[in-house]
Structures are given as C-alpha cells and as structure tokens.
Amino acid sequence: MASVKKQPARAAKPAPIKRRDRQRTRQEILDIAFEEFAENGLSGGNTDAIAARANITKRLIFYYFNSKEELFTAVLEMAYAEMRAAEEDLHLEALEPEAAIRRLAEFTCDFHQAHPQFVRLVSIENIHRGRHMASSRRLKQMTQPSISQIAKVLERGEAGGAIRPGIDPIELHMTLNALSFFAVANRHTFEAQFASDMSSPKAKARRRAAIADLLWRYVRKD
Amino acid sequence: MASVKKQPARAAKPAPIKRRDRQRTRQEILDIAFEEFAENGLSGGNTDAIAARANITKRLIFYYFNSKEELFTAVLEMAYAEMRAAEEDLHLEALEPEAAIRRLAEFTCDFHQAHPQFVRLVSIENIHRGRHMASSRRLKQMTQPSISQIAKVLERGEAGGAIRPGIDPIELHMTLNALSFFAVANRHTFEAQFASDMSSPKAKARRRAAIADLLWRYVRKD
DNA sequence: CTCTTAATTATCCAACCGATTAATTGATAA
DNA sequence: TTATCAATTAATCGGTTGGATAATTAAGAG
Known part of the structure; x- marks a missing residue:
C-alpha cells in the first residue's frame, strides 16, 4: 500500500532484463524474434508479442531494427x-x-x-x-x-x-x-x-x- | 442514360463468370484461393484478394467455406x-x-x-x-x-x-x-x-x- | 405467374498490427 | 552538479482484414 518503488512490487513478472545495455537488449530481441518467426512465419509473426515476451516496448524493436523485415x-x-x-x-x-x-x-x-x-x-x-x-x-x-x-x-x-x-x-x-x-x-x-x-x-x-x-x-x- | 440493365453497362469488367452455379463458383474460389495461399501463406493469404480476383463478394467465400481455415x-x-x-x-x-x-x-x-x-x-x-x-x-x-x-x-x-x-x-x-x-x-x-x-x-x-x-x-x- | 429457396451483393465493424511522434529516464563525462 | 546523448516508454494512428448482418436477386417448382 505504501509508496514503494514500483519495480519490486510486481512479483509475477519473469525477471526483468538488465536494461540500458545495447548488446544485451538487441540479443534478447533477436532470440525472442527467432522463436516468434520460426513459430508463426513472417506475416504471422507479431511484433507486439515479441515486445511483450522480451519485456520491452514495441518501439524498441523498431529502434534497433528499422522494420519487421529487417528484424527477420x-x-x-x-x-x-x-x-x-x-x-x-x-x-x-x-x-x-x-x-x-x-x-x-x-x-x-x-x-x-x-x-x-x-x-x-x-x-x-x-x-x-x-x-x-x-x-x-x-x-x-x-x-x-x-x-x-x-x-x-x-x-x-x-x-x-x-x-x-x-x-x-x-x-x-x-x-x-x-x-x-x-x-x-x-x-x-x-x-x-x-x-x-x-x-x-x-x-x-x-x-x-x-x-x-x-x-x-x-x-x-x- | 435511359434505364438499361446495369449488368451489360460495365464494359471494363474481365468477363464475369456464369453465376448461380454452385459447382462452378465453388471451383472458381478454390482455384484462386490455391494461388493466393500458395503465394502468400495462410496468414498472408487475403480473402478480399481472393474475392476480387474471383469477381465475387467476400461473403460468398464464407458462404461456401465457413472460414479461412476451412477454405485452406x-x-x-x-x-x-x-x-x-x-x-x-x-x-x-x-x-x-x-x-x-x-x-x-x-x-x-x-x-x-x-x-x-x-x-x-x-x-x-x-x-x-x-x-x-x-x-x-x-x-x-x-x-x-x-x-x-x-x-x-x-x-x-x-x-x-x-x-x-x-x-x-x-x-x-x-x-x-x-x-x-x-x-x-x-x-x-x-x-x-x-x-x-x-x-x-x-x-x-x-x-x-x-x-x-x-x-x-x-x-x-x- | 407466384412462391420458395438458394445464391449473391452491399455495407459495416471491431480487432489487430506495423509504424510513428514525442516525452522520459538513466548513464557518462566534464 | 549538470549537460548531453542514448536507451526506453507511453500513447496513438491509420490501414488492413476476417467475419457478420441483412437486404436483394435469380432459378426452379407448382
């Protein structure tokens, strides 16, 4: 109830990634995108899903890779x-x-x-x-x-x-x-x-x- | 200008199929859907495109085949x-x-x-x-x-x-x-x-x- | 000719989704 | 401390698309 930091409060979250680390974030996106594309294809692959599973915003995907195609x-x-x-x-x-x-x-x-x-x-x-x-x-x-x-x-x-x-x-x-x-x-x-x-x-x-x-x-x- | 039948007025249309023929329409949809799915995949395949190329309404596709999956x-x-x-x-x-x-x-x-x-x-x-x-x-x-x-x-x-x-x-x-x-x-x-x-x-x-x-x-x- | 049924059309919509704009925040160096 | 820049988020938008509702029309039966 009291005003604690929001981060530790979410007990259910699957271990947030260390952020502000270019290499690490990029790699994390790649790994999850690999799964997503291999599973659902190019048109079937969903950037929202990738972002969600990577615990990042969708915008970040486009920040690192300019488009879905380039990510693929x-x-x-x-x-x-x-x-x-x-x-x-x-x-x-x-x-x-x-x-x-x-x-x-x-x-x-x-x-x-x-x-x-x-x-x-x-x-x-x-x-x-x-x-x-x-x-x-x-x-x-x-x-x-x-x-x-x-x-x-x-x-x-x-x-x-x-x-x-x-x-x-x-x-x-x-x-x-x-x-x-x-x-x-x-x-x-x-x-x-x-x-x-x-x-x-x-x-x-x-x-x-x-x-x-x-x-x-x-x-x-x- | 005079009240003629609408059908023959459209000169640019690419040879309208004989309609009200269950077999024929069904087959026409199948043939075009084959091309569409083979070209673009299941999620990539577009029912609007199929309808357009078959010169029918999209609704007809769902009338004959209940869903995209069943059509596939x-x-x-x-x-x-x-x-x-x-x-x-x-x-x-x-x-x-x-x-x-x-x-x-x-x-x-x-x-x-x-x-x-x-x-x-x-x-x-x-x-x-x-x-x-x-x-x-x-x-x-x-x-x-x-x-x-x-x-x-x-x-x-x-x-x-x-x-x-x-x-x-x-x-x-x-x-x-x-x-x-x-x-x-x-x-x-x-x-x-x-x-x-x-x-x-x-x-x-x-x-x-x-x-x-x-x-x-x-x-x-x- | 009319009644019924089946084939077909017109129209619409809610959800989805790739991409964008703009604001925010953390790290680093001076 | 503070200025700077890169990493990240929040919010949104416009186009697409599977599918639904309901009206319309052609064909065949009696």
Missing part, C-alpha cells in the same frame, strides 16, 4: 551463423573418406533434428523466395567453408580410390541437406499421410543411419 | 487429389524394376518442377504442423495407392534378384520425395548461398537424372 533478416543471419559455427567443429580432414562422409551426414541429421526451429525458419524464408537472404551480404558469404570441406574429402577419396570421380561437392551437399531437411521440415504432412513415425528417437536414429548409408553408396567407387 | 483445407485436398490422379497414370507394373524405379523418380521430379505452387502449399502446411491435413479424413486416405505401387516394384525386383531385400517402400518414397521436393522448395536459399543454378531447364534435367541414379544405386543388388 537479422534473425536469419543469426540462425545461419550458429549453424556454420557448429559445422566448423567437425574435423573431416582427420578421417578416412568413408568415415568423413558418414560423420558429415550424421552431423547434418543431428543438427536438423536438434533445431527444428531453424528448419522452419529456412522453410519460411524459401516461401518468401529467399529475398532476405539475397539482400544480405553476410548471409551469402557465410557458406563457403562448408563446401570446401566437402571438396577436400572428395578429392582425397578420389585420389585414394575409395570414391568415384566426378562428384560435385555442391550436389553432394544438396543431396545430404535434402534428405536431412525433409525429415524434419515435411514430417507433419508425411506422418499424416503414411502414419509413419518420424519423431521418435528410434525412428530418427534409423533414418540417420539410412541417410549416411545412402550417401556413402552414392559416392563410393564400385 | 479444401485447397489442400484439391491439390493433393490432382497429384494423386497424375500418379495413377504411371504404369510401373509394365516395366522392369530398374526402369520402374527410374520412371517413378522422373515422374516425381517432373511433377514438383512443374508445380512449384503445390510444393509451396505443402511447405506452408508443414509450417502449420500439418493440422489441416490431420483433420481431413479425405487427405489422409488419398495416399495408399502410391505406396502399394512402390511395394509391388520392390517385391518384383527382389524376386528377380535385381533389387536387394529389406527395403521399406515408405522409406523409399520418403527418400525420393525429399530429393525431388527440396530441389524446388529450398531452391531460393540454396541458390543464394551457393550461386548454384537450380532453375534452368538444363540444371533441372541434370538433377533429375542424378536423383534417378541415386535412387537406383540405393536399391539395386550389388
């Missing part, structure tokens, strides 16, 4: 940056060709399975014909190490005779991503149609093994 | 029905196992490439976690012939020794669809990242051949 682009950039970072911890150069191919396949499957929201975000960006990615220099460049890693494995495998010649690293990357991505992105329509389990740990593990197999069968010399 | 579900049903219909014209039973597998692969690639709006619609439905498909009996059933067709080819191939045993028809269907679907659905983010052409007729044909190859390499006995 920033979210995309962050999401891809995180994936590429994880990808760099693979050390395929230390492995035999077959082991390297299998490890790459397993890593990709694991990443997509572990980050369905990333998969959703990429789907959404494709619905928008990749226009945010196309307009971001950062996003377009982020990708090169990924391919050269594969190229080296293929070269090594060809030289050693384990892998057949003429395989395009970009095509291999596409094939792997298609298989791995689909298993998460199209899970719902596929499960609905075929009453096929794609979500249980067991099913995921089986599919992961099948994809690694398929990829190896495709590149090996025979 | 009806659109999905139509889209899948058309694909399954095309699928039935394949006659895999008349072909040798290898030819059958390749033909199936090529058909699927061709269909997805020829119907990017269908691919987009399925992506969108997955963003919504397949909830419309899950709530439609028709949609869930529409799919069985597709799988049994594949199962027969596999059986025949196994018996004849051309195909290795133990391949699950649903898994094969998933693999093929993943490869074929991704080439259309994720074209934009992939092209933006890898400056890789996936849209020219040449690139499509090359990918189609690669997918058929990959599939056959996966199932053949060796």
Whole structure:
C-alpha cells in the first residue's frame, strides 16, 4: 500500500532484463524474434508479442531494427551463423573418406533434428523466395567453408580410390541437406499421410543411419 | 442514360463468370484461393484478394467455406487429389524394376518442377504442423495407392534378384520425395548461398537424372 | 405467374498490427 | 552538479482484414 518503488512490487513478472545495455537488449530481441518467426512465419509473426515476451516496448524493436523485415533478416543471419559455427567443429580432414562422409551426414541429421526451429525458419524464408537472404551480404558469404570441406574429402577419396570421380561437392551437399531437411521440415504432412513415425528417437536414429548409408553408396567407387 | 440493365453497362469488367452455379463458383474460389495461399501463406493469404480476383463478394467465400481455415483445407485436398490422379497414370507394373524405379523418380521430379505452387502449399502446411491435413479424413486416405505401387516394384525386383531385400517402400518414397521436393522448395536459399543454378531447364534435367541414379544405386543388388 | 429457396451483393465493424511522434529516464563525462 | 546523448516508454494512428448482418436477386417448382 505504501509508496514503494514500483519495480519490486510486481512479483509475477519473469525477471526483468538488465536494461540500458545495447548488446544485451538487441540479443534478447533477436532470440525472442527467432522463436516468434520460426513459430508463426513472417506475416504471422507479431511484433507486439515479441515486445511483450522480451519485456520491452514495441518501439524498441523498431529502434534497433528499422522494420519487421529487417528484424527477420537479422534473425536469419543469426540462425545461419550458429549453424556454420557448429559445422566448423567437425574435423573431416582427420578421417578416412568413408568415415568423413558418414560423420558429415550424421552431423547434418543431428543438427536438423536438434533445431527444428531453424528448419522452419529456412522453410519460411524459401516461401518468401529467399529475398532476405539475397539482400544480405553476410548471409551469402557465410557458406563457403562448408563446401570446401566437402571438396577436400572428395578429392582425397578420389585420389585414394575409395570414391568415384566426378562428384560435385555442391550436389553432394544438396543431396545430404535434402534428405536431412525433409525429415524434419515435411514430417507433419508425411506422418499424416503414411502414419509413419518420424519423431521418435528410434525412428530418427534409423533414418540417420539410412541417410549416411545412402550417401556413402552414392559416392563410393564400385 | 435511359434505364438499361446495369449488368451489360460495365464494359471494363474481365468477363464475369456464369453465376448461380454452385459447382462452378465453388471451383472458381478454390482455384484462386490455391494461388493466393500458395503465394502468400495462410496468414498472408487475403480473402478480399481472393474475392476480387474471383469477381465475387467476400461473403460468398464464407458462404461456401465457413472460414479461412476451412477454405485452406479444401485447397489442400484439391491439390493433393490432382497429384494423386497424375500418379495413377504411371504404369510401373509394365516395366522392369530398374526402369520402374527410374520412371517413378522422373515422374516425381517432373511433377514438383512443374508445380512449384503445390510444393509451396505443402511447405506452408508443414509450417502449420500439418493440422489441416490431420483433420481431413479425405487427405489422409488419398495416399495408399502410391505406396502399394512402390511395394509391388520392390517385391518384383527382389524376386528377380535385381533389387536387394529389406527395403521399406515408405522409406523409399520418403527418400525420393525429399530429393525431388527440396530441389524446388529450398531452391531460393540454396541458390543464394551457393550461386548454384537450380532453375534452368538444363540444371533441372541434370538433377533429375542424378536423383534417378541415386535412387537406383540405393536399391539395386550389388 | 407466384412462391420458395438458394445464391449473391452491399455495407459495416471491431480487432489487430506495423509504424510513428514525442516525452522520459538513466548513464557518462566534464 | 549538470549537460548531453542514448536507451526506453507511453500513447496513438491509420490501414488492413476476417467475419457478420441483412437486404436483394435469380432459378426452379407448382
């Protein structure tokens, strides 16, 4: 009842963020916007909801990112940056060709399975014909190490005779991503149609093994 | 100036549809709603725009389909029905196992490439976690012939020794669809990242051949 | 010709939502 | 202390949009 500071009085609030910290606020907005956009899409994503969940005013979102579109682009950039970072911890150069191919396949499957929201975000960006990615220099460049890693494995495998010649690293990357991505992105329509389990740990593990197999069968010399 | 009928006076209108025809009006709405939803998604799709392009009042949309969601579900049903219909014209039973597998692969690639709006619609439905498909009996059933067709080819191939045993028809269907679907659905983010052409007729044909190859390499006995 | 029913239109609205204006407050340096 | 500037809030606005109410009109039956 007495005139206390308003802040501590609200017991139900979910731990107010430290304010007046540019980095922190920006990051907080990005994290929550990622969830919001991955969940509801670009037109479905709501800036009011982001502001509410971030415990800030909607105006702040526009203060840091000028528009909803730019916020979405920033979210995309962050999401891809995180994936590429994880990808760099693979050390395929230390492995035999077959082991390297299998490890790459397993890593990709694991990443997509572990980050369905990333998969959703990429789907959404494709619905928008990749226009945010196309307009971001950062996003377009982020990708090169990924391919050269594969190229080296293929070269090594060809030289050693384990892998057949003429395989395009970009095509291999596409094939792997298609298989791995689909298993998460199209899970719902596929499960609905075929009453096929794609979500249980067991099913995921089986599919992961099948994809690694398929990829190896495709590149090996025979 | 004189009191003429209002209808013929509007010269600029784009050929008014024959009205008072339940079937025709319904179908017209469906066709245009398909375009609208495939283009802009569920929340992005606009009922006003649909009405305008169909030269009807928005109220009519709600008269035939009670809500935007139900309209979307009806659109999905139509889209899948058309694909399954095309699928039935394949006659895999008349072909040798290898030819059958390749033909199936090529058909699927061709269909997805020829119907990017269908691919987009399925992506969108997955963003919504397949909830419309899950709530439609028709949609869930529409799919069985597709799988049994594949199962027969596999059986025949196994018996004849051309195909290795133990391949699950649903898994094969998933693999093929993943490869074929991704080439259309994720074209934009992939092209933006890898400056890789996936849209020219040449690139499509090359990918189609690669997918058929990959599939056959996966199932053949060796 | 008229009665009934179903298809269609005209009009409106309340909620939502991205974006803006302007005021306020906290941190920092002089 | 105070002046300055950046971070944050409060309040609002204008356009959009799914959906509803109620009147109108065409088609077919008897």
